[in-house]
Amino acid sequence: MKLSSVAALGAVASFVCIVASAHAQEGAQTLQAQTAAASNAVYLEDSVSPFGAAELGEAEMAAVKMPVLAYTPDGSEAGDFDKYFYFYRADTDFATAYADVRECDGYARGLSSGIGYTQAPYPYAGTMAGAVGGAIGNAMVAAIFGSGEKRRLRRANMRTCMHFKGYDRYGLPKKLWTAFNFEEGLSSVEDDDRTRFLKQQALVASSARPQDKALGL
Template sequence: MADDSNTEYLLDASLSDADAMAYVPDPVEVPYPDLEYVSTPETADTYDKYFYFHREDVSFEEALADIRDCDSLARGLNSGMGYQDVYSPYGGLAGAAGGVIGNAIAAAIFGSAEKRRIRRVNLRRCMNFKGYERYGLEKDLWQRFNFEEGFSGEAEHIRQGAIIQQAKVASGPKPATEELGR
């Protein structure tokens, strides 16, 4: 299935969003992504962004349900970047216009990154609550079965394809690397 996404496993783009969110493939058909890399201090510094989950003795179907549940809780969260009242010594319309422009610029610069950070934190908390351990991964490998979204979300067939592969990893063999904790 050709697409401009980096993810390795894609669902049919013609599926409705509801069908993509409910699709449960045969786990044998889902490729297991490459997780082999050599950890360096530079990659270890990025483990707060690039990680995956695993839980002993969980089925693929349960892992898929857990990740979808946590993703639904974490997606679409407000970044907290909204309109801030700006003091203007000039008052009036010129001061208000400057405040609007300044807020738009701040939201464009910081809002998307903050929204991604909040999503990661909430996803980690939810999966930890469900008993999953977290493991670090090198960025290029992580991008093959994950997605990041800021102000715009991924198409549902891309999102669900990545989540399906994440479930394959979460229910697969125990990683040989160190658990990161929360």
């Protein structure tokens, strides 16, 4: 083989190696970008509300009032952060947050406390006096313990649902919390009030940008 032919083959081989190296680098960069995007994903794909984003007009969204979140801590608030808190997720628009909050509220709404009717003990079991006494006793137990248990269950369900969707939880003093939240015990919240509160919670969840440390689930 002539020297010129050998040189030509060498040049072709070098060019192929350069192209292959360039493709390999490009593939590696693409893989790194995909990995970085996956690691920065805020929430799971299947956590998106199955009901879709809420259809809200600009005027309706503009009418939602941002509640006050800023406060000067005195050291006593943290003890109640398991009850009084709000949610926030970065890069989330209002309509999506509202859909998520409404979905989680739906799961937490109308929960049973697990406290039911208990028959009066012997010797009054099966008698009219026993039935009346048992009904009164159970009503008192439900009033004392049932309401608190339902509130606890609602908080637990909201925390679990919103955590699954990638929202962080942040503590808030009770006085500020009650301005845009509600608790449901033995009585329910009127639909108009519920909608207003949920819209404010969604506004906070999508645009609050907290400075405090997230509390976790």
